[in-house]
Amino acid sequence: MTWLTEWACYLPQLMSGLGVSLLIAGISIFFGYPLGLVLSLMVTAKNLAVRTLGLAVVEIGRGAPALVILYLFYYGLPKFGIAFESITAACLALTWNSAAYSSEIMRAGLQSVARGQLEASNALGLSQRDTFFRVVMPQGMRSAIPGLMGVAIQMFQGTSLAYGIAVPELMKTAYNIGSQDFNYLQIFTLAGLCYAVISMPATWITVFFEKRMARHT
């Protein structure tokens, strides 16, 4: 049997794993970004308690390897009577991870907005709320877009860690197939290709956005 025919027969099974991977990545990004925005505001808040809490969540999320957080959620929390399905634990851990990373990117984006924009808003008498949501955020998020897309790619690849808690995602599916007839080389190459087929165009789009941003500033 050649590699191509083997791949053709593995692919349908692998696709269901890819679906799970994309689902976990999608959920962790969908909840991670808004949470990241909240964290970025907490980290720059005047209130010390709010700032400390924000910093702790961000620094743990970025400082601890995603796999450690994943294990803590799946194996650790049941100690306190909190038990999750493996896929839920994976989503929670990766959401924390993506929120922590995206919060730093958003904070940098928001801080890059020129001071004059705030002064103009103040001089016009715009409320703080309108100033943030209509003036600062649209501009800050624009410059954060390439970084945030990078986080999304990182999250997608990070879903392979969920293999460690037996989530039936792409990596786990590939491993299961491989352990049936020991074609590990073929199946992991195919799995790698699946990750690449998603990640590489996403990277190209990110680079395209980066270039477009650079042209406008």
Add this chain to the structure above:
Amino acid sequence: MTLSEIADGKLAPRLGIKLDNISKRYGEHTVLDDVSLHVEPGTVTALIGPSGAGKSTFLRCINLLERPDSGTIQVDQHTIEPGKDVNSRDLAALRRTVGMVFQSFNLFPHMSALKNISFPQQKVLGRSKEEADERSRQLLERVGLKEKADQHPGKCSGGQQQRIAIARALALDPAIMLFDEPTSALDPEVGLEVLAVMRELAADGMTMIVVTHEMQFARDVSDTLVVMADCKIIEQGDPRAIMSDPQEARTRRFLRAVLER
């Protein structure tokens, strides 16, 4: 009685600006040392002086972009003592009365020219989108930029951006306009378009305070010339009189530097 009628001066007489004993320090460093200035309604005051004299800081104290440490600010109907707590309603009322134009324009880059002018009207004055857009188009026409309504600021020249910024400030019907070196970031020729709009505004009776290095404008347009140096006002009065016969040695030195170059 609507707010815009008050702002248009139809109901209440204009009161101008009274700034008394304004002081501002950054740590040990004094920026404004007990400065007082009274501006009659409908007049133009030009604020000149060497860099670091405190001109811009003083101007920015008027709408509390800088918070003075002490003193009293009376703008039109509003009195504020910035040394004490200023509640947000007084602050909003003050800022609604005062329009400001910046050296770096500070237009919102993600909005079209029209949106730049309409958005604050909708949010601050509660005008409907139609009302606001109509007023914005009038103002764009007045500053000679009717055809730029749908352009974003990035597609406009510096002079055009500054004129849009002036329209944006005027759209809120301010009683007083502050200009912080409005032409300093512009090529001399482009600056002329902005000065032309400002001359027109002055001729229409707008109360204006202008921090500027444009001596010609200061001499021809302003009613009062105020010279600041070393955190203080050192001389003020009729612009022609001061320019031809300054009383203070420091004023003489400064004028020689800007007029005889």
